[in-house]
Amino acid sequence: MKEAEIKRLLAANLLCVFSIILTTTVPAFFLDSFSVLGTHLTWLCICSVSISALNIVLCLVLRPNPSPKRSSFAHKISRFLKCCIYFFMSCILFHVIVVLYGAPLIESVTETFLFAVLLSTFTTLQCLCMLGPNIQAWIRVFSKNGAMSIWDNSLQITTMCSILGAWFGAFPIPLDWDRPWQVWPISCSLGATFGYMAGLIIAPLWIHWNRKQLTYKSR
Amino acid sequence: MRLRSGVFASSCLLVEALGVALFLRGFFPLPVRSLPRSEARRDPPAEPAPPGSGMVSNWTKIPPPLFKKVVIVLIDALRDDFVFGSKGKQFMPYTTQVIEKGTSHSFIAEAKPPTVTMPRIKALTTGSIPGFIDVIVNLNSPALLDDNLIWQAKTAGKRIIFYGDDTWVKLFPKHFVEYDGTTSFFVSDFTEVDDNVTRHLDRVLKREDWDILILHYLGLDHIGHMTGPNSPLVGPKLHEMDNILKKIHISLLSKEGESSLPNLLVVCGDHGMSETGNHGGSSEGEVHTPLLFISSAFEKRSGPLTQPKLVQQTDLATTLAVGLGLPISRNSVGNLILPVVGDKTMREQLRFLHLNGFQLSRLLQENTPAYEKDPGYEHFKIAEKSHGNWIKLYLDGNNSEILLNLGKKVLKQYLEALKTLSSSLSKQVAQYDMYSMLVGTVIVLEVLFLLLLITPKALSSRAEFEVPLSPPLFSLLFYLVCLMLCAVHVIVCTSAESLCYFCSMSWLTAVGVMVLISALMCGILSAIGKILESSRVPVKNPVVSNSSWSEVDVLILTGTIGHVLSLGASSFIEEEHQTWYFLINTLCLALCQELCRNYFLLKEGDPQHSITLKQSFDNVKEAYECKNIDIPAAGDSKLGKVTSSAEFIKGSDKWISLASPWIILICCRLLRSLNQTGVQWAHRPDFGHWLTSSEHKSELSFLAAVSLVMIFILVQRKCSLVSKIAMALGLLGVYSYRAAIGNIIFPWQHDSKDISKGITEARFVYVFVLGIVFTGTKDLLKSQVISADSSVKSIGLWEVYSGLVLLAALLFRPHNLPVLVFCLLIQTMMTKCIWRPLKFDAAQITIMHYWFGQAFFYFQGNSNGIATVDVSAGFVGLDSYVEIPAIFLTAFATYAGPLLWAIHLLCYLSSEVSRNSAAMGHGCFCYALVRSIPVAVYIILVTSLRYHLFIWSVFSPKLLYEGMHVFITAVICLFFTAMDQNQSRKVQD
Ligand SMILES: [Zn+2]
Numbered sequence A: 001m002k003e004a005e006i007k008r009l010l011a012a013n014l015l016c017v018f019s020i021i022l023t024t025t026v027p028a029f030f031l032d033s034f035s036v037l038g039t040h041l042t043w044l045c046i047c048s049v050s051i052s053a054l055n056i057v058l059c060l061v062l063r064p065n066p067s068p069k070r071s072s073f074a075h076k077i078s079r080f081l082k083c084c085i086y087f088f089m090s091c092i093l094f095h096v097i098v099v100l101y102g103a104p105l106i107e108s109v110t111e112t113f114l115f116a117v118l119l120s121t122f123t124t125l126q127c128l129c130m131l132g133p134n135i136q137a138w139i140r141v142f143s144k145n146g147a148m149s150i151w152d153n154s155l156q157i158t159t160m161c162s163i164l165g166a167w168f169g170a171f172p173i174p175l176d177w178d179r180p181w182q183v184w185p186i187s188c189s190l191g192a193t194f195g196y197m198a199g200l201i202i203a204p205l206w207i208h209w210n211r212k213q214l215t216y217k218s219r
Numbered sequence B: 001m002r003l004r005s006g007v008f009a010s011s012c013l014l015v016e017a018l019g020v021a022l023f024l025r026g027f028f029p030l031p032v033r034s035l036p037r038s039e040a041r042r043d044p045p046a047e048p049a050p051p052g053s054g055m056v057s058n059w060t061k062i063p064p065p066l067f068k069k070v071v072i073v074l075i076d077a078l079r080d081d082f083v084f085g086s087k088g089k090q091f092m093p094y095t096t097q098v099i100e101k102g103t104s105h106s107f108i109a110e111a112k113p114p115t116v117t118m119p120r121i122k123a124l125t126t127g128s129i130p131g132f133i134d135v136i137v138n139l140n141s142p143a144l145l146d147d148n149l150i151w152q153a154k155t156a157g158k159r160i161i162f163y164g165d166d167t168w169v170k171l172f173p174k175h176f177v178e179y180d181g182t183t184s185f186f187v188s189d190f191t192e193v194d195d196n197v198t199r200h201l202d203r204v205l206k207r208e209d210w211d212i213l214i215l216h217y218l219g220l221d222h223i224g225h226m227t228g229p230n231s232p233l234v235g236p237k238l239h240e241m242d243n244i245l246k247k248i249h250i251s252l253l254s255k256e257g258e259s260s261l262p263n264l265l266v267v268c269g270d271h272g273m274s275e276t277g278n279h280g281g282s283s284e285g286e287v288h289t290p291l292l293f294i295s296s297a298f299e300k301r302s303g304p305l306t307q308p309k310l311v312q313q314t315d316l317a318t319t320l321a322v323g324l325g326l327p328i329s330r331n332s333v334g335n336l337i338l339p340v341v342g343d344k345t346m347r348e349q350l351r352f353l354h355l356n357g358f359q360l361s362r363l364l365q366e367n368t369p370a371y372e373k374d375p376g377y378e379h380f381k382i383a384e385k386s387h388g389n390w391i392k393l394y395l396d397g398n399n400s401e402i403l404l405n406l407g408k409k410v411l412k413q414y415l416e417a418l419k420t421l422s423s424s425l426s427k428q429v430a431q432y433d434m435y436s437m438l439v440g441t442v443i444v445l446e447v448l449f450l451l452l453l454i455t456p457k458a459l460s461s462r463a464e465f466e467v468p469l470s471p472p473l474f475s476l477l478f479y480l481v482c483l484m485l486c487a488v489h490v491i492v493c494t495s496a497e498s499l500c501y502f503c504s505m506s507w508l509t510a511v512g513v514m515v516l517i518s519a520l521m522c523g524i525l526s527a528i529g530k531i532l533e534s535s536r537v538p539v540k541n542p543v544v545s546n547s548s549w550s551e552v553d554v555l556i557l558t559g560t561i562g563h564v565l566s567l568g569a570s571s572f573i574e575e576e577h578q579t580w581y582f583l584i585n586t587l588c589l590a591l592c593q594e595l596c597r598n599y600f601l602l603k604e605g606d607p608q609h610s611i612t613l614k615q616s617f618d619n620v621k622e623a624y625e626c627k628n629i630d631i632p633a634a635g636d637s638k639l640g641k642v643t644s645s646a647e648f649i650k651g652s653d654k655w656i657s658l659a660s661p662w663i664i665l666i667c668c669r670l671l672r673s674l675n676q677t678g679v680q681w682a683h684r685p686d687f688g689h690w691l692t693s694s695e696h697k698s699e700l701s702f703l704a705a706v707s708l709v710m711i712f713i714l715v716q717r718k719c720s721l722v723s724k725i726a727m728a729l730g731l732l733g734v735y736s737y738r739a740a741i742g743n744i745i746f747p748w749q750h751d752s753k754d755i756s757k758g759i760t761e762a763r764f765v766y767v768f769v770l771g772i773v774f775t776g777t778k779d780l781l782k783s784q785v786i787s788a789d790s791s792v793k794s795i796g797l798w799e800v801y802s803g804l805v806l807l808a809a810l811l812f813r814p815h816n817l818p819v820l821v822f823c824l825l826i827q828t829m830m831t832k833c834i835w836r837p838l839k840f841d842a843a844q845i846t847i848m849h850y851w852f853g854q855a856f857f858y859f860q861g862n863s864n865g866i867a868t869v870d871v872s873a874g875f876v877g878l879d880s881y882v883e884i885p886a887i888f889l890t891a892f893a894t895y896a897g898p899l900l901w902a903i904h905l906l907c908y909l910s911s912e913v914s915r916n917s918a919a920m921g922h923g924c925f926c927y928a929l930v931r932s933i934p935v936a937v938y939i940i941l942v943t944s945l946r947y948h949l950f951i952w953s954v955f956s957p958k959l960l961y962e963g964m965h966v967f968i969t970a971v972i973c974l975f976f977t978a979m980d981q982n983q984s985r986k987v988q989d
């Protein structure tokens, strides 16, 4: 049972990694002069949209945390709206934090906001897909020994890696190498993306190696 | 001997300060120095005497001047390609034509870093290379005291007129018969600075009553700083300069009569600019400047244009001295540029070269004991001898081809000798005194190891440990090491060729240092031995094994290590403020997460708090260490729990506490945009520049007034009544001081009053500063002697602190007063809302204080370059430059941020003593440790990078800042220890 689930997780995560790689190459066939560095904002949009779509589809197909009771249509709509609001709020929050970290306030607002959207896609959207707009569940997952399935563990790892990646991505900005990828927010968004991809790959492996120790208490 | 951690730490820091001082002395050798100017006027040497008896050359005087009038046009930041490159062809048509077809000589003059205006002017006028330390030492005393061209010209009765950058006016007070200095303060001014120079030109060129005219144009430099070398503004500016040169040249030509001497026009740059438009470093663009000599005395250039030859910037002083018939400045290391005198007779040319060589060899004699072995000196002696032979032939009346050929040979010998002489003289400036550096490094490293090894014991609950003094001091090892080191010292010092500071110290001092080094070494060895011993004995230490690291601990550790590692990259040093801002931001988010955990996860998870819980979640994420939350999360079982009324009362406190990290983050963001600092983004618009510009004076006045009121509100709460009144009066005095010197205005005063130096007002504030500090010290002494309750002591400490705040308010420029306000605000919030409820230990709080102190150092507008030191702070309330108070005030104003945070730490820890009696000792120890680590690592880094391209522009200023910081930290730790001593005595009573 566990082995099979790890395999499903691995497959889903590899699919995500693969789709990120696709977003860097495929649009070049449709858009003129597309490159991740050159037209970074376009790539940010494409990447966020495709990862969101993939995550939602995966969530619908795999149903890692099936909701126990069948809910009405109105309930579903309200849930969906709540999810949208949460996502938007997290974008705003990330934007604010990034500005507090020193991003320009007025110039390049679009860049900063799209970076915040990307970060939210990598972190909040995943949580929304897996756990729904249920703050209690979020708190549970992100506290010690709170994970109840390998999906929760995977969520922890990818979220942490994305944030860490973005954090480390800020390091090369002050260097005077004058490279195109040092321009705000390219290094940070690349850092977040690499962190996310690393998280996606590390998560199944880590769970596989620690499968003996991982005991999930049932609710 | 039992020692308290605080005592141990401060004695360690004192030793470390000694090591750092020794290292600095070795790293920054004093520049080549000659005798003072008063003795400079010795008789010039005669022509070398021809061999054989009876014949003596009758030419003993200095040769007469070659040019009548000299105009020096110095265009700031003129890069070589602006004249010789495509830009020059496009925008400077007249100059290009003169270079290509006219009577001119063109060269590329190489400037030595630091490529900053003031040292470059010194190099151009004295011919010496100002050492790095020379720039620092002379930061405050502007007048140039060395022998220099301008002084020589003035003494020779030449009338000099100067227009341009007022650095010249400060360097050469009373040297010019007429001058108009323009200030280079407003970098955004491109036209007015130059128009202020040019407007005098027509009038002066018509007159005949001057000999030397110096023009220093700043506009190009300002354009470079603001928009870079490739901006569209550069072209028109070069064109403007071209027109000015044309006007001067034509006017000079028209003045030349048939009989009189020709005139000379010199065009040069003090330094170039980098690709971003800045200067100070040693990149090709910054170092290479054009140097043009234009005069009708020269032959018209024939044949194709060749690439201009490379000369040194220092050569100009020598060449001009010869051209004006003046003695060559004594400290000059420059060589005569021969083409300029190329159309004189062979005898004259040889005479000039001999004078130059004689001056250089005399400078060498004065600076090196073993000058006779120097190849340059030997060459010069040989050349002098053959010069004598040539004169013999010449006086014999031999006037054939042989004489000319022989003369050319002597010329070549002279040139060779001059080159070698000046290169060995210039090398002296750049030579590192490796032995002193090594000794300093060893001391610093030993102290660091000792501190690191003793850490576990020093941070134990008693903050006291046994220092076994006698066993290592009487061991055989100690004596052996001592003897060995002394032997090494003798060997090194007897075999060293160059000057070595450590060797020139008295033997007793040197032996003392050796004993110190070996004692430290034995101390380290015994500490290691003890650690090994205790680890062999299997003692169960459950505390150590159990303690898990919280996120804040991990952050503190990685932050400290990361910062130290970042010092290896020059960009990270230039932009060090970014490192600190980044770290304190992350620290605030981590604290926020800690607070959320403290308030929510430990107690309840009721549904009302869902919004905050979301916040908490995001911060859990932010702190990127999501798994260490010790307490299992609130389950669904707690969902229905009803909050009690008591918790509602506590609620407001809780919200304030939760909001405080965010308020602190917003404060930091505001401060960050107050002063743009560093290098890459320094040109960005910021509030500071906006406020200081003249049209926003009323806004600045309003801000200053509000800030002063805020400072009073934040400071007064813990003061006694007397100091409250003194504080209020002092802050009023600060405002009137700033109004008196014209920074800000009173609301009722609309016309700009005449500006005074504000000495009365400033002294009025000093009185209150001293009064408050004195009251505080009195309280401290009282608490020590009478052993009153600790409240007297904490009031005393706070009064000392508020006195320093008042001093800082006086010394800070008015637009920086918000820094002080936010400093006090953040300290208050941190104390009330974060440190108290979270119960951090002293070590963590110390490091957080240190981080914030560092960040505030940069918030003030400081950077790791020397240009940002606000020298004006040293003149507040002083009539003229008085060295000791000026240095003290400047140092205080520069390090106000770290200092105020350190004193605040002391206040906070002394109030914590009731909870943890060892808090002060821990704090002092951690402060010393956290300062020692970067210094030790940086010293090693700088030693290994000493031939790096940016060593003078980036690494050396940072080294000075680090060294200064060590001295200040040592003083702070001594103060800590003094306070701690009181406490310990009381505890023992
Ligand atoms: Zn300059």
Ligand SMILES: [Zn+2]
Residues within 6 Å of the ligand: B077, B221, B222, B225, B279
């Ligand atoms: Zn400049």
